[in-house]
Amino acid sequence: MIRVGIIGATGYAGIELVRLLTQHPQVELAHLVSHSYVGQDVAGIYKNFKGILAKDLEDMDLDVLAGECDVVFTSLPHATSSEVIPKLVAAGVKVIDLSADYRYNSAAVYEAWYGVPHPDPALLAQSVYGLPELHRDEIKGAQLVGNPGCYTTCSILGLYPLLQAGLVSPENIIVDAKSGVTGAGRNPSANTHFCEVDESMKAYNVARHRHTSEIEQELSLAAGQEVLISFTPHLIPMKRGILSTMYANLTGAYSHADLMAAYEKAYGDESFIVLHEEGSLPEVKFVNGSNYCHIGFVVDQRLKRVVVVSAIDNLVKGAAGQAVQNMNLLFGLPENTALSAPGWYL
Incomplete structure (x- = not known):
């Protein structure tokens, strides 16, 4: 034991x-x-x-x-x-x-x-x-x-295969993430008690959240060069769960299948990564209470951009x-x- x-x-x-x-x-x-x-x-x-x-x-x-x-x-x-x-x-x-x-x-x-x-x-x-x-x-x-x-795991796993494969540019990446209130810990504060968070949503630590540096560290390893991101976290009125929506510019005219091939190469044997098929995107209720990370994405051909959505339980x-x-x-x-x-x- x-x-x-x-x-x-x-x-x-x-x-x-x-x-x-x-x-x-x-x-x-x-x-x-x-x-x-x-x-x-x-x-x-x-x-x-x-x-x-x-x-x-x-x-x-x-x-x-x-x-x-x-x-x-x-x-x-x-x-x-x-x-x-x-x-x-x-x-x-x-x-x-x-x-x-x-x-x-x-x-x-x-x-x-x-x-x-x-x-x-x-x-x-x-x-x-x-x-x-x-x-x-x-x-x-x-x-x-x-x-x-929480923010780091959700965001890194969502973007890593695309940067590793060179399918997206390492420049101008945006990460927009939402977290349940348990991410703030158990110690009570005026910013996290029920009356402050219920029926509301707010951004915080914009452009200066400490997890930015961890995300950049790991994504830079994936890209083989320095990656700087624009990261905005939000507090939303639920107990647990993280949803990260990430925007990256494509480096070529890639299809959904092209990008999915990169995810499958990186995560095909992973026990805790669930890839969503085209037309399906993760929700926090799919993962709460579990150790799984769900990842889905949409290729925006009009803007030559991919929008990646990943979800995890922040406490698991x-x-x-x-x-x-x-x-x-x-x-x-x-x-x-x-x-x-x-x-x-x-």
Whole structure:
């Protein structure tokens, strides 16, 4: 059995990890760490676990985690994960970090977008970007995985095959994305409580959202040159789900079949990528509750442009599910273990 620790177990991403891992046949939930609820039963905080999981929440003890866990998931704010991860890595524990601290190929890029010096450049250089569809072989041999978030996963997977195949221009790409409110985390704020978000929709952090830099990092790898995007996130009045609509200029007179061939070449064997046929586009209700990413597109021959639509559940493929997918790779398990259930739809 894989002995698992979760730091930040009662946040939205952390508790989604708990939910998924209770169904994992090879996992023992050894330690659930929560600063806010030390000593309380997790089923008393999230009552959906009543009768299923009885586990007391603990204060963080890195020596205990290092000695009794095979893998630790860290679901903490940026610049906080890096305070605990080095000790775990030094003890030989595998770590999957859900913050942004270990997702970057360049400390300078992190510092430019987060406005603080990177807290651990040496370990950053050893980490692997945890998007399995792109970096599977590297993940398998890693000790530290920087697990990508919601906007990044949805947008990168939607555009990567087209840039890799040279079918779209790396210039003037637009990503317009909508997220459910759980993407803002569990801590309440005036911007996210019910009366503020219900019956409304708003753009935020326009032209300066931090996930822009991650998307550009991975799409630049696909294109073999620097890619800069215009990224606009929106908050919409639903609990979970991400829908990204992406616009890119075609480099030639390509048909739907031409572009589909690129997607099939890139994702034909992928367990969690669902490609929509011509005339069909993803919706968030197709993916919520699941680890799947649905991708569809329309070729706009009039404007010589493709419009790509991708959808994921921000808490699953955009956070906890992807982390479990990475864990499965780290321990040589079938990648879809505990993750193959379809979306809820309703």
